[in-house]
Amino acid sequence: GQxxxxxxxxxxxxGAIVQINCTYQTSGFYGLSWYQQHDGGAPTxxxxxxxxxLEETGRFSSFLSRSDSYGYLLLQELQMKDSASYFCAVxxxxxxxxxxxxxxxxxLLVSP
Amino acid sequence: DADVTQTPRNRITKTxxxxxxxxxxxxxxxxxxWYRQDPGLGLRLIYYSFDVxxxxxxxxxxxxxxxxxxxxxxxxxxxxxxxxxxxxxxxxTSGSTNPLAPDTEAFFGQGTRLTVV
Numbered sequence: 740g741q742x743x744x745x746x747x748x749x750x751x752x753x754g755a756i757v758q759i760n761c762t763y764q765t766s767g768f769y770g771l772s773w774y775q776q777h778d779g780g781a782p783t784x785x786x787x788x789x790x791x792x793l794e795e796t797g798r799f800s801s802f803l804s805r806s807d808s809y810g811y812l813l814l815q816e817l818q819m820k821d822s823a824s825y826f827c828a829v830x831x832x833x834x835x836x837x838x839x840x841x842x843x844x845x846x847l848l849v850s851p
Numbered sequence: 852d853a854d855v856t857q858t859p860r861n862r863i864t865k866t867x868x869x870x871x872x873x874x875x876x877x878x879x880x881x882x883x884x885w886y887r888q889d890p891g892l893g894l895r896l897i898y899y900s901f902d903v904x905x906x907x908x909x910x911x912x913x914x915x916x917x918x919x920x921x922x923x924x925x926x927x928x929x930x931x932x933x934x935x936x937x938x939x940x941x942x943x944t945s946g947s948t949n950p951l952a953p954d955t956e957a958f959f960g961q962g963t964r965l966t967v968v
Contacts, residue, residue: 769953837953843893
């Protein structure tokens, strides 16, 4: 089976930097994704890392180390609107098919 | 209009009733998924379909069934609803120009909040 571990909650202040870690165990690994969800709304895609290294998209960056089965999401210049739940998810499977398995989510609380 | 539309958005039903949740998409994707979300448990995969003739069980398929009526439509049924199926249900789609390549992004509907009393 597959399993992912991420912290349940992280708090930070506006303007700060926060890192949300994710470790995973899986077979047939293709890549690690991050999704954001506000208050039970639709999860929305943030990033996907298939190769080792850092991917940057505006204020958000995502990192993957395949050898360590580890990744993180880095949020810079935090804003109040970044308060949300963040899910890491592994894309894994066999040849010609793959599914997303999600972690339990990290609730990020940004305070003024 | 949303790319992935779920109906109904909210539903309260009684134990033992049959209920169907519907999902339609305009993204032209072949791959569709049903997830369930419970507080503190993340999203768990119930069923998935990679084309109209393909149906696969996910992590928690017991008590559920699905139907892929067309490329754009994927329905989830609870044959006899029970209270522990109270949850937020999400439909999602993904697609790739290469059918053998893993998809990089999934697109979610707005969810159906189901309460079984």
